Amino acid sequence: MFRAILTSRLQSAFTAAGIELPEGFLPNVVIASDTRYGDYQSNAAMTLAKQLKTNPRALAEQIKAALRVEDLCEKITVDGPGFLNFTLSAAALAQRLAVIVKDDHVGVPQVEQARRIVVDFSAPNIAKPMHVGHIRSTFIGDSLARIARFIGHQVITDNHIGDWGTQFGMILHGWKTILHHEALDKDPIQELVRVYKAVNAQTKADEAVLTTCRTELVKLQQGDPDNMEIWTRCVALSLEQLRQIYGKLDIHFDHYLGESAYNDKLAPLVEHLLTSGIAEISDGATCVFFRDVPELADKPCLIRKSDGGFLYATTDLATIDHRIDEWKADEIWYVVGAPQELHFRQLFQVAKKRGQNTRMQHVAFGSILGQDGKMFKTRSGESVGLLEVLAEAIERAAAVVAEREGLTDLEKIQIAEVIGTGAVKYAELSQHRMTDYKFSWDKMLALQGNTAPYLINAYVRTKSIFRKLDAEITLTPELTITEPAERALALKLAQLAEITHDVLLDFRPNLLASYLYELADTYHSFYEACNVLRAEGAVRNTRLTLCEATSRVLKTGLGLLGIQTTERM
RNA sequence: GCACCCGUAGCUCAACGGAUUAGAGCAUCUGACUACGGAUCAGAAGGUUUCAGGUUCGAAUCCUGACGGGUGCGCCA
Numbered sequence: 149m150f151r152a153i154l155t156s157r158l159q160s161a162f163t164a165a166g167i168e169l170p171e172g173f174l175p176n177v178v179i180a181s182d183t184r185y186g187d188y189q190s191n192a193a194m195t196l197a198k199q200l201k202t203n204p205r206a207l208a209e210q211i212k213a214a215l216r217v218e219d220l221c222e223k224i225t226v227d228g229p230g231f232l233n234f235t236l237s238a239a240a241l242a243q244r245l246a247v248i249v250k251d252d253h254v255g256v257p258q259v260e261q262a263r264r265i266v267v268d269f270s271a272p273n274i275a276k277p278m279h280v281g282h283i284r285s286t287f288i289g290d291s292l293a294r295i296a297r298f299i300g301h302q303v304i305t306d307n308h309i310g311d312w313g314t315q316f317g318m319i320l321h322g323w324k325t326i327l328h329h330e331a332l333d334k335d336p337i338q339e340l341v342r343v344y345k346a347v348n349a350q351t352k353a354d355e356a357v358l359t360t361c362r363t364e365l366v367k368l369q370q371g372d373p374d375n376m377e378i379w380t381r382c383v384a385l386s387l388e389q390l391r392q393i394y395g396k397l398d399i400h401f402d403h404y405l406g407e408s409a410y411n412d413k414l415a416p417l418v419e420h421l422l423t424s425g426i427a428e429i430s431d432g433a434t435c436v437f438f439r440d441v442p443e444l445a446d447k448p449c450l451i452r453k454s455d456g457g458f459l460y461a462t463t464d465l466a467t468i469d470h471r472i473d474e475w476k477a478d479e480i481w482y483v484v485g486a487p488q489e490l491h492f493r494q495l496f497q498v499a500k501k502r503g504q505n506t507r508m509q510h511v512a513f514g515s516i517l518g519q520d521g522k523m524f525k526t527r528s529g530e531s532v533g534l535l536e537v538l539a540e541a542i543e544r545a546a547a548v549v550a551e552r553e554g555l556t557d558l559e560k561i562q563i564a565e566v567i568g569t570g571a572v573k574y575a576e577l578s579q580h581r582m583t584d585y586k587f588s589w590d591k592m593l594a595l596q597g598n599t600a601p602y603l604i605n606a607y608v609r610t611k612s613i614f615r616k617l618d619a620e621i622t623l624t625p626e627l628t629i630t631e632p633a634e635r636a637l638a639l640k641l642a643q644l645a646e647i648t649h650d651v652l653l654d655f656r657p658n659l660l661a662s663y664l665y666e667l668a669d670t671y672h673s674f675y676e677a678c679n680v681l682r683a684e685g686a687v688r689n690t691r692l693t694l695c696e697a698t699s700r701v702l703k704t705g706l707g708l709l710g711i712q713t714t715e716r717m
Numbered sequence: 718g719c720a721c722c723c724g725u726a727g728c729u730c731a732a733c734g735g736a737u738u739a740g741a742g743c744a745u746c747u748g749a750c751u752a753c754g755g756a757u758c759a760g761a762a763g764g765u766u767u768c769a770g771g772u773u774c775g776a777a778u779c780c781u782g783a784c785g786g787g788u789g790c791g792c793c794a
Contacts, residue, residue: 182736191735194774204774228736229774273794313794407794433792443720446790453792460794487788489721514722515787523788548756567756579730582722584787590743591729595756597742598730605756613753654733662731665741672757681753695753717756 149244149255149645150220151177154188154234157217165214170199179643186225186233187639193230204230241638242627248641248697249623254704256645258300266304266471267293269483273310274386275319275340278393279531280587284513287576289483290399290710291657292511295648298708304402304475308467311383311406317365318347321357323378336385396538397569398712410466414458417466418451426501427451436498449494464495472506479507486512486582511655514584532587541593542568548595555716563714570600570711577709578661598665600711603702606668610699611715613680623693628686633677634694640670641697644705657709664705671698
């Protein structure tokens, strides 16, 4: 917010000072990393001086003289090689504070042009349990969707579940030969996984079993009624369990359009790509070549096997058509692991050849590794179930909550769920998405330090103060920010707008997580330094307003990470 | 073989062209409880940012090359 205003004031200053700007030059303003120099800073004079071949400090002084920011800043200085440093006035900060406590979006402006954005994330496979490997796509995707929606975009979330792959050949064969129906009733997913693994092992030992599985798959794809019925039951059973998990996680999708939804689109799609000359036959398979793209010159995209079967890329192309034609998507974000980078590069190139100009973005992320430093493999190395992680997290939180007094048993359960689930989400989202990390129970479930409970505790402290008030209180606009701790907090509170903007620039929720941690930290310090309830008059009103604003920004910000809050803990 | 990602305190991670002093958390060590909720705060200690060159007023960040780790590369998804 302040950053945007300062940026536009700088631009006006260039005009006022008669400085000729090079083509496409935009002044850069950032939140100061070290507040000793000011609250915001710009290196515009330095980059500009380089291009205009003049002295950066002199240019900075010239810009400073032309700047009209008296309503915002109490001080502007030119420092070092030519930095412009801005220190906001207490009045400007107070004004922001007043907006934050009453605005629905806690002072974050809505985008001028709303885009229609499809966010594709989570995408688990049917008949397999969700494990820790699904954490990243699910949490990052959910958070990005929430943030985009919050700043005013039209967001469509779509869970592109894997409900049609070749693994069904094995499940069908297993269902017919080794399924235990009692076990299926008791725990469907567990039984399906057992069957899948058993058949998978059989195929390794016996080539004939693999052939049988392929036959079962072909029958399914041709609409064989028996196989269709088994498939339908598998999907229903899996979806039931998935919805249960998403419910616990407070994650909701607008659509569950799995791979199977596009079955009848695939043949015509390939046909059309052939007749339009985009695809060609090579070694019996249908491929799209990218001879004009050097990096992809020897990496064609296969869209139909020589046996007539369709592939991953085929379904994805049909999915793109649906999202553009039916949903009128301006953008599609794929929150999918980094190993699939090549696939998406090919996919986007095919879309380009087809004249689809929708912005497509692969939001890649690193892998969660086992203790051996290798990727979790669903088939070989056992991964840890997502439900198991959540249960353990809630249990550990419950152990701490149990010691509290003045809470009912029901409240304790609810608090433990909020904190346990929040801890797991925060552990993921506070990390840079490209970083590979080793799965660790202690890291995932930590309750001390830079964790969700720390942030939620700050929120609880804001609420606790208002509970202590004897009567309903009406906050007035009479604000007097004087103490350093008050000022630091007011400044932090004003920066959510900048942060949400930056998050979407690079698809990085960890920036928001880190901002919220700093906000909570700043609040805790303020809390120690400035007593609220014993203060009087305008000082008390100011501090209460700071508490209310912190409360709102924390709740909103955590909500954007998909993390809930609780009034007590 | 080629391509992409990664290498930062003992450990787990931030910072991704900006500042004399590269930040946090955990672990270690000092302090602060007749408490606006201690799941807290104030502080100490801990790093040639894998290495070698280069670009720049300025590099953990950009470029080149090593070394180390991971992933991917026409009929899986």
